[in-house]
Amino acid sequence: MRRRVVITGIGILTAHGTGKDATWSRIKSGASGISDITSFDSSKYRAKQGGEIKDFEEIPLANLKDKRLDRATRLLVHAAREALEEADIFHFLKNHPVLLSLGTTLGGMISGELFHKEVLALGLNRARLSLVHDYLAHCQAINVFKEFKLRGDFLIFSNACASGANAVGQAFNSIRCGEYDLAVCGGYDTMSEFTFAGFNSLMAMSPSLCRPFDKNRDGLVLGEGAGIMVLEELEHALKRNAKISGELAGYGESSDAYHMTCPEPSGKPAAAAITKAWNEAGNPQIDYINAHGTATKFNDPMETNAILSALGERAGEIPVSSTKPMIGHLLGGAGAVEAIISLFSIMHKTLPPTINYETPDPECGLNIIKEAESYNVKTVLSNSFGFGGSNAAVILKEYE
Amino acid sequence: MNRIIITGIGLITPIGVGKEQFWQNVISGASGVGKTNRFPSLPELLCGEISDTDAVEDLSDRRLRRSANISKYAFAAANLAINDAWDKPADNINTALIFGITHGALNYTQAFHSALLREGVDAASPLFFSDSVLNAPASNTSICLGLGGSVHTLVDGSAAALKAIMLARRLLDGGSADRVLIVCAEELNELSLSCYLQKGISPLSEGSGALLIERETTEGSPTRGNDNKISYCRISGTASIFNPSYPAAALTDALTQCLEKADMDAENIDLIVAGRDMQAGPPFKGVSTVSITHLTGDAFAATALWHVILGSLIIKNGKIPEAVITNKASMPDQVRNVLVYTNDGQGIASAVSLSI
The missing domain is CATH 3.40.47.10 (Thiolase/Chalcone synthase)
Structure with missing residues (x-):
């Protein structure tokens, strides 16, 4: 019999604020965390807004030296602390190995940008090396280990926008197969001009509002943040009387093998990931789908095809929403943060809304939820699809 | 497994x-x-x-x-x-x-x-x-x-x-x-x-x-069957540890875990493949070490994979090339088990064992 995996700690940090209560309260009310970009001059771009974290009050670090840390480390450590504290696991971690499984697309890109600016302004030998200390995408995980004095191992997945879901899914697999009893997993990314300019060059960002599944959608909006979960093998969690928030029941992944920036339009490869996750969870009734829903021209119909193909006749009736218009697309953090929002929908028995959705698109024939609704949500599917064709699906359910 | x-x-x-x-x-x-x-x-x-x-x-x-x-x-x-x-x-x-x-x-x-x-x-x-x-x-x-x-x-x-x-x-x-x-x-x-x-x-x-x-199938061939090509070697064990508080312990733990998973002891290891200046520690004192880094330069993860490939070719070809030996200890008659590892000195250590 396969080991069951439960969630015993949650940490989240988005444009909707710090912590799970603030985040859920604003998600449920359909508030928008999208506003004018302040971390760099966005006036020259087609899109000018994003989901930045503007009221981030950092808790003093215990073991890391403050000066050389990238914003990515700061966001990640903050969310990790919240999750570890909720799981009440610090004493356990002193004597037991833990897997830290994280997804990111950028790592410490803001530090890399600063370094490169200095290189161009001052020359190679005069740019400060300390700026790249926290640039590489595995440095932030190293910092988490150092801050919380962990031991064990880490895996850093950089699979574009599916990274966070992949990190959660592979942490789930590592517990399921008995490699670990406990894993800390999730994803993170920051708002960087490099990425903003990149998506601008691809004409992928909306100059107006992010409207997933809407006929008039014209692109995504970027965000930043981190989402972290503590996963435990069920017996392990029960033995230490941990508070269980929910269960991770299934995970599936696949690849399009199609195009670097365009998803495979039939949605068949994405459907394969959903089917794997659904089968692994024992084909439960899906009560809600937290869609990848980027609001790009190509993602939303592809995702519609994938959902309709994977979940059969009832698929068109299942409530679907995308929370990206509220907090932005968190890239490597998206899959993890959205898995957490999916869990909130189970815990609070509420369907999160798709704000800005007005005009149905016949190519996106799903049951899109416009406003938050009370609903007996027991099982949720959370989708993530990334650049280069990475597909991931996570199924969360109420713990019984 | x-x-x-x-x-x-x-x-x-x-x-x-x-x-x-x-x-x-x-x-x-x-x-x-x-x-x-x-x-x-x-x-x-x-x-x-x-x-x-x-x-x-x-x-x-x-x-x-x-x-x-x-x-x-x-x-x-x-x-x-x-x-x-x-x-x-x-x-x-x-x-x-x-x-x-x-x-x-x-x-x-x-x-x-x-x-x-x-x-x-x-x-x-x-x-x-x-x-x-x-x-x-x-x-x-x-x-x-x-x-x-x-x-x-x-x-x-x-x-x-x-x-x-x-x-x-x-x-x-x-x-x-x-x-x-x-x-x-x-x-x-x-x-x-x-x-x-x-x-x-x-x-x-x-x-x-x-x-x-x-x-591998029970007959020792790949599961795709019906293919006369034979394998280079088996991947018999793997392990990876990060322990920034005690970096020296990370390598020892990674090597120990890797051997446990391979159901082997340090005495079973015939050859070590690792970065040029790395030392695997006392249990492996009598084991020769090879490295490719002085011939290729360091390409980080790519070099580590070249080391795995080097170990595989040594097992397959039954020969330890003199030019890559960085620490010559006892030379086995036959190379049956090779241990490949990485160690960044900051507490990240990983190991893979290859077996005939």
Whole structure:
């Protein structure tokens, strides 16, 4: 019999604020965390807004030296602390190995940008090396280990926008197969001009509002943040009387093998990931789908095809929403943060809304939820699809 | 746990393209490290460059003609590994790809950002951006090969290569893939060269390596059956540890765990493959060590995978090349078990054991 995996700690940090209560309260009310970009001059771009974290009050670090840390480390450590504290696991971690499984697309890109600016302004030998200390995408995980004095191992997945879901899914697999009893997993990314300019060059960002599944959608909006979960093998969690928030029941992944920036339009490869996750969870009734829903021209119909193909006749009736218009697309953090929002929908028995959705698109024939609704949500599917064709699906359910 | 075997090998290295050229140069001790003026902003420096770019282009795919070098290296090595393992194209739906990477496509990252800063928003090329993301080499490879299984890019230092092997094993054990390509690649870049030079780390290098691994049947052949090709060796154990509080303990723990998983003791190890100045510790005092780094330069995760490939070729060919021996202790009559490890000195240590 396969080991069951439960969630015993949650940490989240988005444009909707710090912590799970603030985040859920604003998600449920359909508030928008999208506003004018302040971390760099966005006036020259087609899109000018994003989901930045503007009221981030950092808790003093215990073991890391403050000066050389990238914003990515700061966001990640903050969310990790919240999750570890909720799981009440610090004493356990002193004597037991833990897997830290994280997804990111950028790592410490803001530090890399600063370094490169200095290189161009001052020359190679005069740019400060300390700026790249926290640039590489595995440095932030190293910092988490150092801050919380962990031991064990880490895996850093950089699979574009599916990274966070992949990190959660592979942490789930590592517990399921008995490699670990406990894993800390999730994803993170920051708002960087490099990425903003990149998506601008691809004409992928909306100059107006992010409207997933809407006929008039014209692109995504970027965000930043981190989402972290503590996963435990069920017996392990029960033995230490941990508070269980929910269960991770299934995970599936696949690849399009199609195009670097365009998803495979039939949605068949994405459907394969959903089917794997659904089968692994024992084909439960899906009560809600937290869609990848980027609001790009190509993602939303592809995702519609994938959902309709994977979940059969009832698929068109299942409530679907995308929370990206509220907090932005968190890239490597998206899959993890959205898995957490999916869990909130189970815990609070509420369907999160798709704000800005007005005009149905016949190519996106799903049951899109416009406003938050009370609903007996027991099982949720959370989708993530990334650049280069990475597909991931996570199924969360109420713990019984 | 299934028995996992290596059935295909591919290499793009400063000492040769393909396993035959690589092995010949390992035997002869030919160095691929030389002075280069390729980077005008840097002084002349020592690097391990890929000199046979024609061979890389010949192995490449038309769709990659405008891609970063790292993607070309990655695809070329993967292509070689697949052709090494299979006589005819196989169904790639259940083939996974795990990519280990340290820096990624730094040249395109730099080009995109330079254009943005110097020439403005409209000069920033979408091609440079899409190929600058860390998963671009893996995605390009999966697209060109039509791989529909799991595709992951793992980021780390040298350990990324051995962690990729660990994750690949998990996919095979869990039945979510029938075969897994493990690929690592790096490209030289002036910014990273400058940083590492200032830190005293040199010579660096570029290139790629690829392994194809599969489950073994009870008859000792790959599970795809009906194929007369034989495997290089088994991957008998894997382990990875991070312990920043006690870095010295990390390597000991990784080696111990790896041997436990392989159901072996330190006495069973005939040869160690590791970075040049690494010491595995007292249990392995009498075991000879080999390394490729002085011939190729350091390409981080790619070098770690070259070390796994070197260990596989030594087992397969039954010969320890003199030119790569960095610590000569007892020389076994037959190399049956090889331990490959990485250790960054900061607490990240990974190990893979290879067995006949």
